[in-house]
Amino acid sequence: AQTVTQSQPEMSVQEAETVTLSCTYDTSESDYYLFWYKQPPSRQMILVIRQEAYKQQNATENRFSVNFQKAAKSFSLKISDSQLGDAAMYFCAYEGSNYQLIWGAGTKLIIKP
């Protein structure tokens, strides 16, 4: 069975600085997708970034980028130029052949003004 692990329950970063959130996963599948979702205090889940496992190039969306290490089964999220609006819970998620999302425990990101 697939598992997703986020080992950082909480992270804090100064506004305008860079922070990296960690995520590791375990799977025997070779083709899958990885996601980072953001859940702000409103609790609305918002897609931050998506990575296809067969693509070696790391996904980037504006200030958000990932470091995808397939062999190490690692999928970290880097947030550059952190903004107050980035404060939220961040969840790493895995999707394999059964199209269900497997979720990590989440990391609470605090932005210090």
Next chain:
Amino acid sequence: GAVVSQHPSWVICKSGTSVKIECRSLDFQATTMFWYRQFPKQSLMLMATSNEGSKATYEQGVEKDKFLINHASLTLSTLTVTSAHPEDSSFYICSARDGGRQTGTEAFFGQGTRLTVV
């Protein structure tokens, strides 16, 4: 992006009564919808996968007779919590994908429903 509307946003009900939560895909057809439960400060727990026109697939440990799921159309799935008890109090979230079973596409989420059973 696509919109999934979940209603109500919050509901308080008396113990022993039933509560229905609706999840609608507003601008796309969702062959498959997912229902999650989220406890405070925890991750999402998949309760069931709802397929249009067929019975829902429940995850292990989820009581199908307590959490009734109906997916009667391509744009509507409902979750009914029957004979609710205080331990059913939680945050319930639905999600759907545009195009149904296509993997790797973005899952769109409803706003969630906070259920409080008193």
